[in-house]
Amino acid sequence: MALAYIMELAEGLAEESDQVELYPQYGRLVILRNIGKILGACDRQYVDFLCLSNGMRAFGYEFYGFKSQELRPYLHDHMLSLWAWDSMLAGAFWGFASSPSGLKWGYLAKVDSAGNHYIGAYDLARPREVILVASSFNVFLWKFLSALQTALRKGEEPPRFEASWFREEGETYVHDAELFASEEAAEEFRYLQ
Template identity: 90%
Template sequence: MELACIMELAQALAEESDQVELYPQYGRLVILRNIGKIIGACDRQYVDFLCLSNGLRAFDYVFYGFKSQELRPYLHDHMLSLWAWDSMLAGSFWGFASSSSGLKWGYLAKVDSRGNHYIGAYDRARR
């Protein structure tokens, strides 16, 4: 599914339900400037998402962004705390989303033929 279609669905859900919230985008330059705070690889698809919405809360899931007063922690802080929990993830798993149950989603160091990172899940309880 293309990003534009995903964002259209997210906006429709946000209008219908208070369980879905898109966070304001503070300009593409703010996002691109803060990308430098991410250590190592940066996923192009997630950057494109952040340029349309600086984070998203959908039901029990949170997709982190940058410099959002309403949505904390920031993306780079979330990644660093995840690496502090489990040093085996450092440099190989960049967490960008989580749920209240502790499940984390992120992109892996492995890239497909189109330059997109593979997405993985991490559950601290199952390590």
């Protein structure tokens, strides 16, 4: 799924609902300069997202960016606090988003066939375990935003986006065949133990 299409969806949702906010980006140079604050791997697709919107808030879900006056903590601070909370995540899980219930989403060292990082969900109540939810950031964001759009159009509450939601059969299943073909799929999508 192309990021340009995904961002059109995000912008449409921001126009439809005051519960979706995209934050001003300060230019690619600012983002690229701040990437150095992230220890280890950087996910190319997430960096591209930040170059278009320096973070996002949608129905209480927060996607962190850099130097944002509107959205804190900054991406690198969020990652470091996660690693301090659970040292097993260090160098293996780079948290970029949080849910209202405390679920953390991040990219992993594991990459898909195109070199994009898999996305996992981490629950603070279940330390040392990350559950795979998507084979890349773009797939993850498309699933997330599409579900919000569907809920808004039906007049329903958005889904809770628990890790298991991303594996339900239906639209999300057919668009992420690589996730279901992964070794971890046979182990209930567990990445870290």
